Amino acid sequence: MLAAGGAAAALASCGGKGNPQVTPTVSPDQARSDAAVMNALLDLERTAVLAYSIGMRRLSGAPRAVAGRFLEHEREHERAVRRAIRGLGAQPTPARPARAYTSGFPRLRTAQEVLRFALDVENTQVSAYGDSLGSIVTPALRTELASILAVEAEHMSVILGALHEPQASQALVTGNAPT
Amino acid sequence: MTRREAVRLAAVAALAPSALPQRAGAITRDELKKMEKAAVARSVSAEQTAMVAFEAIANGGLLDQRTTGTVRVLLDHATQHADLLAKTLESELDASAPLAPRRNAIPGLAGLRGQPGALRLATRLEDRAIAAHLAAVRTTHNSQLLSAIAGVLGSDGQGLVLLRQLRRREPVPSAFERGRP
Numbered sequence: 001m002l003a004a005g006g007a008a009a010a011l012a013s014c015g016g017k018g019n020p021q022v023t024p025t026v027s028p029d030q031a032r033s034d035a036a037v038m039n040a041l042l043d044l045e046r047t048a049v050l051a052y053s054i055g056m057r058r059l060s061g062a063p064r065a066v067a068g069r070f071l072e073h074e075r076e077h078e079r080a081v082r083r084a085i086r087g088l089g090a091q092p093t094p095a096r097p098a099r100a101y102t103s104g105f106p107r108l109r110t111a112q113e114v115l116r117f118a119l120d121v122e123n124t125q126v127s128a129y130g131d132s133l134g135s136i137v138t139p140a141l142r143t144e145l146a147s148i149l150a151v152e153a154e155h156m157s158v159i160l161g162a163l164h165e166p167q168a169s170q171a172l173v174t175g176n177a178p179t
Numbered sequence: 180m181t182r183r184e185a186v187r188l189a190a191v192a193a194l195a196p197s198a199l200p201q202r203a204g205a206i207t208r209d210e211l212k213k214m215e216k217a218a219v220a221r222s223v224s225a226e227q228t229a230m231v232a233f234e235a236i237a238n239g240g241l242l243d244q245r246t247t248g249t250v251r252v253l254l255d256h257a258t259q260h261a262d263l264l265a266k267t268l269e270s271e272l273d274a275s276a277p278l279a280p281r282r283n284a285i286p287g288l289a290g291l292r293g294q295p296g297a298l299r300l301a302t303r304l305e306d307r308a309i310a311a312h313l314a315a316v317r318t319t320h321n322s323q324l325l326s327a328i329a330g331v332l333g334s335d336g337q338g339l340v341l342l343r344q345l346r347r348r349e350p351v352p353s354a355f356e357r358g359r360p
Binding site: 069070072073074076077080126129130133134137139140142143144146147148149150151152153154155156157158161167168170171172173174175 | 252253255256259260263309312313314316317318320322325326327328329330331332333334335336337338339340341344350351353354355356357
């Protein structure tokens with residue numbers, strides 16, 4: 001049974017080994033709500049892509065290579081979020097002009113400033129993905145968002161290492177730590 | 180207002196209130212609740228297993244000083260994760276947490292002979308914990324549980340980065356962290 005608007009199906013599938021996974025029905029209203037949350041996350045991913053694209057220009061050597069890999073990850077996240085929104089029967093919000101995202105960026109003159117800003121962006125994403133989990137009704141989407149959250153936290157750890165700071169100082173990574 | 184606050188507000192503004200799914204095919208609400216309890220209990224168990232194994236590894240004389248320090252950090256985090264998830268399981272789902280496993284019930288732990296093997300086992304346990312947490316996230320819609328699991332997931336991801344770096348592996352090899360059951 002499919003919910004209207006191409007939203008997630010109501011299925012009772014079995015994962016085997018006594019570990020069944022259930023995807024409850026998602027109503028059209030709930031799918032629309034999920035899509036709104038996902039569109040907010042899409043905007044954050046666009047911000048992250050621009051932040052790494054611009055920041056990379058100030059980096060060289062190993063930090064530049066790392067930023068390049070993280071930029072690719074953020075692009076993959078952006079594509080995944082767009083696909084998920086379409087899967088909900090909704091349309092991804094069109095990207096705003098780049099300056100709408102970058103006008104709030106700090107000046108990035110040194111590698112240190114770029115890394116601090118990247119940490120800030122990742123921290124914001126961890127917080128937003130964490131907040132979104134309680135609002136998303138579609139179970140498979142929650143899993144997808146949680147897997148992205150974990151990667152943004154991993155990015156934070158690598159950036160903290162590049163800044164010569166403890167890479168895993170918190171037992172709970174909520175994105176609310178000062179950066 | 181800082182850029183970060185603006186970004187957060189934009190995200191929060193889009194969060195509409197939502198309710199628990201009202202129908203669930205042929206599965207009854209009681210059955211869903213049982214599955215939810217079982218999934219979160221597996222999350223607790225994965226953290227307890229990591230906690231017991233990390234303690235044995237840290238005290239086993241297998242690691243150099245720097246690596247011992249890292250594993251002690253992971254032990255501290257796993258202990259806090261297990262405690263938080265167990266308490267949240269009890270308070271939110273009225274379910275008892277499982278007992279932590281004994282050392283000899285953790286496959287591969289007793290036979291460890293050196294640092295590389297110990298780090299491989301530690302990585303495997305973090306991977307398993309992440310897979311268990313993702314399964315729990317799929318199964319529960321309880322906001323307290325989701326909030327706790329989200330914080331734990333981020334921390335376990337960072338633990339994986341430390342272990343991968345100690346093993347001279349790519350610290351973030353994929354755009355999606357799925358763990359390994």
